[in-house]
Amino acid sequence: MYKQYDVIVVGAGHAGCEAAHAAATMGSSVLLITMNMHTIAQMSCNPAMGGVAKGQIVREIDALGGMSGIISDKSMIQFRMLNRSKGPAMWSPRCQSDRMKFAEEWRYALEQNLNVDFWQEMVSELLVENNKVIGVKTQLGIEIKAKAVVLTNGTFLNGLIHIGEKNFGGGRTAEGKATGITEQLVRLGFEAGRMKTGTPPRVDGRSLDYSKMEEQKGDESPNKFSYLDTKPLSEQRSCWITYTNQAVHDELKTGFDKSPMFSGRIKGLGPRYCPSVEDKINRFADKDRHQIFVEPEGWNTVEVYVNGFSTSLPEDVQYNALRKIPGFENVKMFRPGYAIEYDYFPPTQLKSTLETKLVENLFFAGQINGTTGYEEAACQGLMAGINAHQKSENKADFTLNRSEAYIGVLIDDLINKGTEEPYRMFTSRAEYRTLLRQDNADIRLTQKGFEIGLASEERVKNVNTKIEQSKFLTEELKIKKVKPDEVNNILESLGTSTLREGTSLLNLLKRPNIGIEELKTLTPEVEELIRNYSTEILEQVEINVKYESYIEKEQLMVEKVSRLENLLIPESFDYSKLTTISIEGRQKLAKIKPATIGQASRISGVSASDVSVLMVYMGR
Structure with missing residues (x-):
């Protein structure tokens, strides 16, 4: 009955569901273990998905081939694009969800995946041999073996609910807490802490x-x-x-x-x-x-x-x-x-794949890492599920850097800086947010998702069509000229300067007072040209044209920083010999063991001069 699985996922919240779906879609045999089959993908707090920066994360999950975007679309009861009055880097999709339908759609999606099995019980222990996880043990004493295990325990690890002067154990209202795992991990050398969250009536x-x-x-x-x-x-x-x-x-x-x-x-x-x-x-x-x-x-x-x-x-x-x-x-x-x-484990104990440094093949995702929010949990689950599959198949790690995705920003922040309070994503955390917009997540990530076997061929075709049509429309706007006598009256009414000579539609679109909608009003020919394209293409072209200089500036910054990301630090590097850097810097480097100079430069407590000394020791 209890066959060996490629991946066991413990917990069926947002992180667990994405982890199970990703690993199974990529070809792993997956066992999803939950304490209650009736609360799979339950929205424990607010009935909503997305929001500022969070909406970008949902779109990134979708672009890679995850399910949160699809489930949200199928269960939403209201949609709003937040921050429309600001620049497109700030636009953030958000929806109100039907709480029951959201959970129903997620369970249905998982049940349709033939590589996913389910088991309802509490996991009380991990099976670990020679610092490598080989499976789990349940409350009933059942041992189930696996090549990799993903822990997505949410608020259940020694959960304690407070209402006034009353308190009682539980991971969620009317549900029990999970015990045993924290104590075992601490015995294995992990550092643990406590966090708190709350919910309204x-x-x-x-x-x-x-x-x-x-x-x-x-x-x-x-x-x-x-x-x-x-x-x-x-x-x-x-x-x-x-x-x-x-x-x-x-x-x-x-x-x-x-x-x-x-x-x-x-x-x-x-x-x-x-x-x-x-x-x-x-x-x-x-x-x-x-x-x-x-x-x-x-x-x-x-x-x-x-x-x-x-x-x-x-x-x-x-x-x-x-x-x-x-x-x-x-x-x-x-x-x-x-x-x-509830218990959490400071995420500086993780690699960039979300695998723990102390125990091989063990991955953490979601609130166990000190984050808060469905979206933050879901994207970690997705990445942990992908890497658990990759590890079980002896394939290359899959990571995203800070210039590629908000997901990359989140994981990089967690593993390098840690967190002592529930971590929530904001647009201000991303230094390349003009590049990491909600409208271009598919252009950034879908090919990557396809290459690892997660995103479908249909997704790749869609994104290639989007790129081609955007280029084609941009060229047409560059070629199509308008004369002063055709458009000056309209330009004046729009509050922008009139023309002295003919110019291209592309040049007009660069003006702050003129968008695609305003271009449509110039001549019937222009209106007919624009009508041939979808809203998505029109939005993409307008953003790329208007923000071209900002986008180019950020891309140059990315290229400059990426040179540091390519400077690998040997895993066996002895930081104790860096006697000329600060004690704090030395301790942080030895603890986190950054993989690259770029990662080292982002560790809290490591200064720019510390990084310079490190590069000298590495012969740079």
Whole structure:
């Protein structure tokens, strides 16, 4: 019954699902082990995918051949492109999801993959011989062998849930915690820590008065995540916005003495950029209100997610405070918010493939690495699944660098800098964000996904067509000229300078006041030319034309930095002989063992002069 697998994935959240799907699609036999088959791909917190920088990650997962984009498209109830008022490097797709349909679609996708088997039970131990993982042992004492193991335990490792003065073990509300693995890994020499996250109460949408809130609709022409032919939404559900007030804050303060966060009962650090509501009113005492997003949980449910009201205060304090929010006067609460503490392992203990340095063939992905967010977890799962397959087949490592993907930025940050608080991706973390846009993830990554056997041939054909059509339209815009008497009246009405002589459409498109839509209005011939191309192609061409100089500048920076990435450091290099660099730099280099000079330069605590000394010792 228990055959040997190529890859065992422990945990079936966002990271686990992507890991299992990737390894299985590439040809590995995969066993996905979960404590509960009914909670595969459950959205434990907010019912949404994407957002600032996170939307770019979902598109990158899709471009490589992962499933998060497809699943999101099939289960979304609203779509918005965030930051449209800013430059295209900041545009970020986000959707509201149907929580139940999201999980259903993920399970269906995994069940359709014949290389994926399932097992419902807790893994209590790893089977390790000579610092190499060879399988897992379950709570029932069953030993299952594998060439590689991916741990994606989420918040379940010694999870502890807090509501006011009450606390109890669990990895999620109404679910048990996972024990045994942390203790074993610590015995094997791993460093472990504790982190905290939280979630808001869920309420009955029938008990809310939406007339007292601001409606937040989706985009008029909703887009989607996947580069495949998933269907965009034809109808959408609105979200709503309301605000806390002084009465809400006063009510919340009555429970501060019972707050597990303020009393010190919670030891782990929580996410800086997603604080609890009690933390917000404590830290930002000058603010008399905080925004609350009222988000429906799906098409066919009345359950509502109260985004912005994450809390671990006593349930009666939560309820009384909710009732003082405009529109919530008669609210019925389905379940209270809570905080959860869990074990994680500082990610400086990982290689760039997400394989651990201490135990061969063992990979970590998701919150076990100190990250927060579905998207951050999913992309780590994808990369760990790919590399677990590659390792089991004795194939080359698959990594992405900082200039290729937000995924590369995230993993590079984690393994070099580590994190002492839940790590969340932002566009500001990427130094090449003009190159790493949401619109070109397929151009950047699909060929790479295809070469390792993950992205389909259909995806490659799609991206090649996109590249060819974009080039063709750019050439047509360069060739097509317009005369002053044809367009000057329109140019004047657009608030841009008129022409003295004929010029190309490409030159006009470079002007800040003129986009593709404005070009269409110049002449019927131009309108007919542009009408032949899809919105995707038009967007791609406009961005490339308008931001050409910025793109070229970043590409030159990439080329300069890549020279350092090509300078490999021998794995056996003895950093103790670098007596002329700082003690901190020496210790960090010895601990992390960077693979290249480029990686060494990004380690926290390693200075530019330290890197120069290292290069001298290497004969550079």
